[in-house]
Amino acid sequence: MTSKQEFIEKLRNSSLRPTKQRINICEVLFNRDKTFHFTINDLFNLIKDKTGEKISLATVYNTVHAFHKKGYLKEIPINSNQTYFDTNVTDHHHFFDVKEEKLIDLKNEDVGPIEIQKSIPGKKIKSVEVLVKLED
Amino acid sequence: MTSKQEFIEKLRNSSLRPTKQRINICEVLFNRDKTFHFTINDLFNLIKDKTGEKISLATVYNTVHAFHKKGYLKEIPINSNQTYFDTNVTDHHHFFDVKEEKLIDLKNEDVGPIEIQKSIPGKKIKSVEVLVKLED
DNA sequence: ATCTTCTTTAGAATAATTATAAACAACGAA
DNA sequence: TTCGTTGTTTATAATTATTCTAAAGAAGAT
Numbered sequence: 001m002t003s004k005q006e007f008i009e010k011l012r013n014s015s016l017r018p019t020k021q022r023i024n025i026c027e028v029l030f031n032r033d034k035t036f037h038f039t040i041n042d043l044f045n046l047i048k049d050k051t052g053e054k055i056s057l058a059t060v061y062n063t064v065h066a067f068h069k070k071g072y073l074k075e076i077p078i079n080s081n082q083t084y085f086d087t088n089v090t091d092h093h094h095f096f097d098v099k100e101e102k103l104i105d106l107k108n109e110d111v112g113p114i115e116i117q118k119s120i121p122g123k124k125i126k127s128v129e130v131l132v133k134l135e136d
Numbered sequence: 137m138t139s140k141q142e143f144i145e146k147l148r149n150s151s152l153r154p155t156k157q158r159i160n161i162c163e164v165l166f167n168r169d170k171t172f173h174f175t176i177n178d179l180f181n182l183i184k185d186k187t188g189e190k191i192s193l194a195t196v197y198n199t200v201h202a203f204h205k206k207g208y209l210k211e212i213p214i215n216s217n218q219t220y221f222d223t224n225v226t227d228h229h230h231f232f233d234v235k236e237e238k239l240i241d242l243k244n245e246d247v248g249p250i251e252i253q254k255s256i257p258g259k260k261i262k263s264v265e266v267l268v269k270l271e272d
Numbered sequence: 273a274t275c276t277t278c279t280t281t282a283g284a285a286t287a288a289t290t291a292t293a294a295a296c297a298a299c300g301a302a
Numbered sequence: 303t304t305c306g307t308t309g310t311t312t313a314t315a316a317t318t319a320t321t322c323t324a325a326a327g328a329a330g331a332t
Contacts, residue, residue, distance in 0.1 A: 017278060017329055040319080056281045061320070063279095077267050078213050081289085082319065095256060106254055115248035116268055120231060120240065123270040130266050131213050132252055134259040153298055153309060176288085192312045197289070217320085218288070 002031055014070050024051045025063050029073075035088035037076065037103045040064060076103065077129055093130035106132065138167055150206050160187045161199050165209075171224035173212065173239040176200060212239065214267055229266040242268065 007026040008018040016022060028046050029036065038046075044060045047053070064085060067073045076084040078096055084103065093111050095104040114128050143162040144154040152158060164182050165172065174182075180196045183189070200221060203209045212220040214232050220239060229247050231240040250264050 019279065019328075021280070058282080058321085059280055075215055077215050079211050079215075079219055083215055095254075095259075097256070097259065098262065104256065106252070110252065110254040112249070112251035112253070114250060114266060116242070116246065117248070118231075118242060118246040120233070120270060123231075123233065123272060126234065126269040126271040128266060128268050130250060130264060132264050133262040134256060135262040136259060155297075155310065157311070194290085194313080195311055198310080 002026075014072075016066055016070070020053070021055050021059050022063055024053060024055065025060070025067075027051070029067075029087055032087065035086060035105055037084055037086050039082040039084055041082060078103070078131060091128070093132065095132045095134050097134045099134075099136060104134075106130070138162075150208075152202060152206070156189070157191050157195050158199055160189060160191065161196070161203075163187070165203075165223055168223065171222060171241055173220055173222050173241075175218040175220055177218065213265060214239070227263055227265065229268070231268045231270050233270045235270075235272060242266070 004023060004027070007023050007030070011018040011022055011026070024047055025043070028043065028050050029038075040057075040060055043064065044055070044057055047055050047060070064073060068075060068085065071089055072087075074086045074089045076086050076094060078084060078094075080101075088105065090108065092108050093106040095106060096102070097104065111130055114130065116125065116128065119125075140159060140163070143159050143166070147154040147158055147162070160183055161179070164179065164186050165174075176193075176196055179200065180191070180193055183191050183196070200209060204211060204221065207225060208223075210222045210225045212222050212230060214220060214230070216237065222239075224241070228244055229242040231242060232238070233240065247266055250266065252261060252264060255261075
């Protein structure tokens with residue numbers, strides 16, 4: 001359980017003004033034990049349900065993008081009609097159950113180290129992500 | 137160089153009627169040495185340029201989806217505004233240049249072996265794909 | 273307090289994709 | 303070949319996720 005005050009500090013330290021909306025989003029996203037996969041729409045509905053306060057969809061987009069940019073959220077690379085985000089920003093990978101359209105976390109120790117032996121001049125590696133598709 | 141006749145047979149064998157449009161798409165997609173990454177829009181423009189015949193965007197969508205379903209195309213799992221497809225349906229990995237929105241193939245030997253040490257009961261691994269995002 | 277800057281917001285704009293339904297083309301049987 | 307059936311193409315409309323806009327509001331600094 002993280003206190004509201006800690007979220008406020010975290011936001012300030014990130015040059016993000018601690019608004020009511022951002023604090024609410026923090027509570028929904030980061031007051032959790034387990035990692036959390038979500039879409040913008042999931043989050044939008046959860047905020048209404050959990051905080052009882054209304055928020056604009058645009059603000060959810062703005063905030064998620066801001067958090068993503070600051071490295072507090074990670075985008076999960078799967079093709080879907082909606083973009084998925086993950087509160088677990090540590091290097092880790094995913095199973096994707098194709099039939100059930102469900103994401104499952106892979107702990108880092110579940111996947112051996114990945115060596116990339118090719119490089120592109122002028123570019124550096126930003127992330128290395130594995131998607132393991134599952135079938136029955 | 138694959139002949140038009142071979143495409144016609146391939147289509148028939150897949151219970152897809154060999155229409156002029158589908159054959160044109162086959163020529164653009166599969167008459168190649170190297171693997172080919174594309175979006176629907178890329179393909180739509182290429183068909184106009186290469187065959188000189190007009191085609192409806194809806195037909196390109198229909199056909200790409202049909203080919204994907206039959207396993208002749210693979211969807212590349214990146215989050216982008218557009219969906220990318222690949223004519224190389226074998227397991228392989230990709231660089232994605234985030235700035236230029238460009239995909240680059242990684243040969244299998246460019247990536248060390250990937251060990252997945254977790255399994256989900258009742259499910260088996262269908263594919264293991266690595267996406268390496270690049271930045272400047 | 274006041275001024276500046278950042279943030280929220282509703283709604284409009286954009287853009288990829290999917291749905292619709294009428295015209296058309298391929299197929300198979302007679 | 304001709305006819306009837308079924309599958310396909312097409313233009314266009316509809317849908318949907320996301321981004322943009324510009325005005326109102328809130329936070330921070332002086």
